[in-house]
Amino acid sequence: VRASTRDDALALDAGDSLAHVRTRFVLPPSVIYLDGNSLGALPRGVTERVHDTIEREWGHDLISSWNEHGWWDAPRRIGARLARFIGAEAGEVVVSDSTSVNLYKLLHAAISNRAERSVLLTERHGFPTDRYVIDSVARERGLTVEACEPGAVLARIDERVAVVALTHVDYRTGRRHDLEAVTATAHEAGALVVWDLCHSVGAMPLDVDRAGVDYAVGCTYKYLNGGPGAPAFAFVAHRHQARFAQPIAGWHGHARPFAMEEAYAPAAGASRLLTGTPPILSLVALEAALGAFEGVDLHDVRAKSVALSEWFITLVDERVPEATVVSPRDAGDRGSHVSVAHPSAYAVVQALAARGVIGDYREPDVMRFGVAPLYTRFVDVWDAVDRLVEVLRTQEWRRPEHQIRRTVT
Ligand SMILES: Cc1ncc(COP(=O)(O)O)c(C=O)c1O
Numbered sequence: 001v002r003a004s005t006r007d008d009a010l011a012l013d014a015g016d017s018l019a020h021v022r023t024r025f026v027l028p029p030s031v032i033y034l035d036g037n038s039l040g041a042l043p044r045g046v047t048e049r050v051h052d053t054i055e056r057e058w059g060h061d062l063i064s065s066w067n068e069h070g071w072w073d074a075p076r077r078i079g080a081r082l083a084r085f086i087g088a089e090a091g092e093v094v095v096s097d098s099t100s101v102n103l104y105k106l107l108h109a110a111i112s113n114r115a116e117r118s119v120l121l122t123e124r125h126g127f128p129t130d131r132y133v134i135d136s137v138a139r140e141r142g143l144t145v146e147a148c149e150p151g152a153v154l155a156r157i158d159e160r161v162a163v164v165a166l167t168h169v170d171y172r173t174g175r176r177h178d179l180e181a182v183t184a185t186a187h188e189a190g191a192l193v194v195w196d197l198c199h200s201v202g203a204m205p206l207d208v209d210r211a212g213v214d215y216a217v218g219c220t221y222k223y224l225n226g227g228p229g230a231p232a233f234a235f236v237a238h239r240h241q242a243r244f245a246q247p248i249a250g251w252h253g254h255a256r257p258f259a260m261e262e263a264y265a266p267a268a269g270a271s272r273l274l275t276g277t278p279p280i281l282s283l284v285a286l287e288a289a290l291g292a293f294e295g296v297d298l299h300d301v302r303a304k305s306v307a308l309s310e311w312f313i314t315l316v317d318e319r320v321p322e323a324t325v326v327s328p329r330d331a332g333d334r335g336s337h338v339s340v341a342h343p344s345a346y347a348v349v350q351a352l353a354a355r356g357v358i359g360d361y362r363e364p365d366v367m368r369f370g371v372a373p374l375y376t377r378f379v380d381v382w383d384a385v386d387r388l389v390e391v392l393r394t395q396e397w398r399r400p401e402h403q404i405r406r407t408v409t
Contacts, residue, residue, distance in 0.1 A: 003318055004311075006386075012311065012378035018304050022375045024292045025225075032357045032380045032387075037199060037337040037370025040225030040289070049288035050281055074283040075231075075252075075274055081290055082233050085224070085298065086197060086216065087207030092241075094270045095233045095286065096252075096278040099198060099219045100129045102234040103165075105273060106215040107137040108247035110163045110192045113240065117162035117191070118143055123150045127171045130196055134165055150175060154185050161191040168206075169199035169335030172362050174327040176200070176335050180211045187212060198222060201233075203305055203336035203373070205298035214240055223336065223372060226286035234273050241269055250275035292374055304373035305336040311378055312338045312369060315385040322392050326366065337370035346409065350402035351391045357384045361409045 013019055026042045027033060033041060057065040066072045080090035097105075111120070120138045122131065124147045131147070138145045148156045150170065157164060164186045169176045179195060186193045195216040200206060202223030208216055216235040220226035236244055249264040251257045252274035256265065266272040313325050316338075323342045328334045342348050342365060349361040359369045369384065391397055 004315060006382050009379040009382035016304065018300055018373055021296060025375045027375060030356050032384050034359045034369040034384055036372030037222055038360055039228060040222055040372060041375055043225050043289045043292035045291055046285050046288045050285050053281060053284045071280050074280060075278050076271060078283055078287050079233060079270065085201050086235060087209050088235050089209065091269050092238055093233050093235050094273050095283065096231050096274055099217050099232040100133055102217040102232050103130060103133045103196065104137060105247055106194050106217060106234060107134065107163065107165060109244045110194055110215055111141050111143065112245040113243060114162035114192055117160060119160045119162060120145050121156055121161045121164045122147050123153060123166055124148065126167050130167060153182060157185050157189045157191060159189055161189060163192050163194055165194040167196040171199055172366055173339050174335045174337045176333050183211045183213055199335050204302040208235060213237065220286050225289040225292060227282060230282050230286045231279055236270055236273060244272055246272055248275045252276055301373045305371055306331045308371035308373065308376055308378065308381055309334060309338050312381045316340055319385055319389050337368050339366045339368050341365045342367060344397055347397040347402040348391060351397035352387060355387045355391065357387050
């Protein structure tokens with residue numbers, strides 16, 4: 001077999017049906033951005049929308065904007081728009097608060113729905129915030145947390161388990177759970193599921209309703225490109241909404257917020273997931289950002305994500321013997337980033353950044369490279385691996401400045 005070439009990359013780009021979508025993004029020309037799995041790029045139109053919201057809606061129309069410009073309804077309206085990304089119905093999703101806070105709410109509600117059971121089942125090595133929230137909710141509710149190896153989850157589900165709480169795609173390795181199988185197995189045992197979809201939403205089609213998912217959360221600043229600190233979504237299946245016991249009751253989740261009643265009375269539907277005033281500027285940024293997906297089929301997004309990831313893995317295998325791909329080799333078991341281990345991964349990521357290739361580092365030795373099918377090109381992957389080869393050949397990662405640990409890695 002002949003080795004791959006840069007011309008192969010250009011040919012792949014020429015045949016890419018999503019290639020035109022890249023023009024919907026503002027991308028610095030000298031940068032190869034492979035970190036859309038952490039912070040999505042800036043879609044065109046977001047700046048203007050946020051500017052208009054500040055200047056005209058806030059600056060001129062002031063408080064009337066809550067009514068006149070749809071501020072009050074934004075968490076529901078944008079939730080309805082997000083529903084198609086996860087295969088939910090419009091009234092099952094709201095956008096507000098962070099993933100961590102939404103996870104806290106959903107776990108409490110799920111446990112209330114299985115009050116007679118004693119175990120909260122999760123995986124080891126998951127994203128820390130999930131584990132911290134899971135542990136704290138379990139403490140508050142008197143449940144035991146069982147954290148098993150990701151591959152052992154199915155075998156550990158039994159009738160003691162109240163809730164199975166997992167991240168669909170692992171932040172470190174990109175390993176993907178079989179959402180349908182875990183959900184079905186949990187239900188057979190009488191347990192409920194809470195899925196964290198942070199690393200899958202916007203990178204692949206999801207179908208939570210068809211899979212029978214009970215609850216789900218996910219952030220919007222990764223593949224959905226909502227911007228730094230964009231609020232997260234929360235999904236509650238219709239069948240659980242009437243019983244949704246809100247652990248942080250607040251006025252935005254009240255049935256009659258402006259009646260200013262002494263007692264809390266939950267709103268109908270997904271509105272009762274809300275708590276306090278949502279971040280309007282971030283919500284409108286997200287709403288405008290979703291325009292980048294206009295006319296885009298998520299099956300095509302997934303197909304390109306797989307093709308880009310396979311291309312990346314092929315090139316690392318061919319050209320970078322010093323590094324090891326630690327993501328699953330089978331695309332069906334993977335999300336939309338590829339993780340590569342190297343003993344000096346942190347310094348290598350810094351040296352790559354100095355050469356204009358942006359990936360990131362995760363403890364203890366992992367370099368992550370995310371492919372965002374809306375704007376990542378096959379030639380970007382080629383050039384990134386080419387620079388990785390150079391950084392390792394010249395050993396420029398050994399320079400002192402590349403050893404300095406920044407706050408965000
Ligand atoms: C799996 C997962 N859950 C949660 C978060 C972040 O949660 P929050 O939006 O509360 O910061 C991340 C962030 O990268 C994540 O990867």
